[in-house]
Amino acid sequence: MSDLPAEFALIARHFRPLAGPGALDLGDDAAVVAPPPGRELVIAADAMVAGVHFLPDDPPDLIGRKLLRTNLSDLAAMGAEPFGYLMTVSVPRGTPDGWFAGFAAGLDADQREFGIALLGGDTTSTPGPVSLSLTVLGHVAPGAALRRVGAQPGHALYVSGTIGDAALGLLALRGEVADADGVLADRYRLPRPRLALGRRLHGIAAACMDVSDGLVQDAGHLCRAGGLGCTILAAELPLSAAARRVGRLETCLTGGDDYELLFAVPPEREAALADAPVTRIGHFHAGPARVAVLGPDGAPMPLAGGGWSHFG
Amino acid sequence: MSDLPAEFALIARHFRPLAGPGALDLGDDAAVVAPPPGRELVIAADAMVAGVHFLPDDPPDLIGRKLLRTNLSDLAAMGAEPFGYLMTVSVPRGTPDGWFAGFAAGLDADQREFGIALLGGDTTSTPGPVSLSLTVLGHVAPGAALRRVGAQPGHALYVSGTIGDAALGLLALRGEVADADGVLADRYRLPRPRLALGRRLHGIAAACMDVSDGLVQDAGHLCRAGGLGCTILAAELPLSAAARRVGRLETCLTGGDDYELLFAVPPEREAALADAPVTRIGHFHAGPARVAVLGPDGAPMPLAGGGWSHFG
Structure with missing residues (x-):
């Protein structure tokens, strides 16, 4: 469902270097991942829209890092260990290549810091503001995920x-x-x-x-x-x-x-x-x-x- | 990261009925899923934006079904069996409740048809057009995923x-x-x-x-x-x-x-x-x-x- 004329080149230049082993070089229809045996999968998704969740002129590397980190925080709240993510990026036509370079550099820095990799996603145009969505994957010992339910009087x-x-x-x-x-x-x-x-x-x-x-x-x-x-x-x-x-x-x-x-x-x-x-x-x-x-x-x-x- | 005043009521009314067992009633920070033992995870994400991938006045149930089905098609291409999805929905403030009802009804119909369930996601406002992103999860026997690479002369x-x-x-x-x-x-x-x-x-x-x-x-x-x-x-x-x-x-x-x-x-x-x-x-x-x-x-x-x- 690509609709940006230069989408393939853009993905190859900026996003393929971020891809992990299961991502199949971002060249297939889906990623294939083998979660660690005996662990449960923990998975969360958050969206960020320019003008709502970040300021449109925020540095693109910080936008990428914030997108990743707000999702990682959901895994932290469950006590999970992250291992990868998928991301969809909708940007106005004419978004300069430098914006993508900065955005990918921020993701790259945080991938190294948190030991995770890009697994897949989609890049499209939008007539509106930059709209980002990220799904983060992690794992946890069976039954061990922290939950919101569980507080008791006296805690x-x-x-x-x-x-x-x-x-x-x-x-x-x-x-x-x-x-x-x-x-x-x-x-x-x-x-x-x-x-x-x-x-x-x-x-x-x-x-x-x-x-x-x-x-x-x-x-x-x-x-x-x-x-x-x-x-x-x-x-x-x-x-x-x-x-x-x-x-x-x-x-x-x-x-x-x-x-x-x-x-x-x-x-x-x-x-x-x-x-x-x-x-x-x-x-x-x-x-x-x-x-x-x-x-x-x-x-x-x-x-x-x-x-x-x-x-x- | 919710920013819609009525987000919690909206999720409870329209999206919670779609939630599968791992979704924890959409009430936690992430979903917890145990993929079938011995299977690999197959996962894909696609975005759809009003005015780009669908017509803004398309019936909302068909928008929901198209969003789900384009992602399911990615799993079909890998020979995978789908089991669930996460979704982020960014809509203009003032989007009528009936739009969400129709959108969720379309998802519900297709969940039954394809035997899958909603696992999690996010709902936010946007100053731009409706922007949707869906991540679909499936599984496949280890090493059996169909790939784009593999055609040989004579095939x-x-x-x-x-x-x-x-x-x-x-x-x-x-x-x-x-x-x-x-x-x-x-x-x-x-x-x-x-x-x-x-x-x-x-x-x-x-x-x-x-x-x-x-x-x-x-x-x-x-x-x-x-x-x-x-x-x-x-x-x-x-x-x-x-x-x-x-x-x-x-x-x-x-x-x-x-x-x-x-x-x-x-x-x-x-x-x-x-x-x-x-x-x-x-x-x-x-x-x-x-x-x-x-x-x-x-x-x-x-x-x-x-x-x-x-x-x-």
């Missing part, structure tokens, strides 16, 4: 890394907050999928997901999957030095795109996380599937955007 | 079904050719992936692909993969009664979207196809990777669009 709520940087980074790119050293913008443009942590959480986390829609909204997903409530203590939020300087606590609670892991831990397993880059920010309890946030003063915080009132 | 070139109907159907939808009973338009809108034939070709076809870009162009792919030439006899083309009435032989040779299987068969295996819905249309021979077409009069046919001169 602690943990989050990895720092929270809110990506949402503040988007505001910084729009000139709305200060970001002198570019740390926040970098967190928005380049997610860090927590793959090693995800694998480590087997046998520790009772439920897990990645934070893409915002901490409070995603905690609501864990609550609804488990049929219970949770309380987040805003004073415990892991904030970067840059986020502390900006000081928009509500944005950090509700902003998206962090791609950290958010997970439930039974009390008896918390000691196993003593040396992990994670923070206990609250706990689950019986009650309606609702997220309550207690502010630094201990009083319930009303949240305007994406807050707990959406989940009553 | 016959076969094609399944009839050729050219889809390209004529697009012309009919544009009012450029007659299609009184709608047979041609139906072939354009609703591909028939030749899955049963693809599986039957194990041990018979030496090389195989599906016809998506046009018969002559796709025969060129088989030539280049095998490093040899082929000659197509236009008089042998399997044309439907409707295509014969229209009489545009060149469109049938070069038009796309047929999704029939095009394959090479060693002479000693041709007898195995005696009762199959396939037609011998030419043969492979030594020489440069080039497709020659001999017209009904036996003389070489020059082809303006997508013809053999592009493959010298």
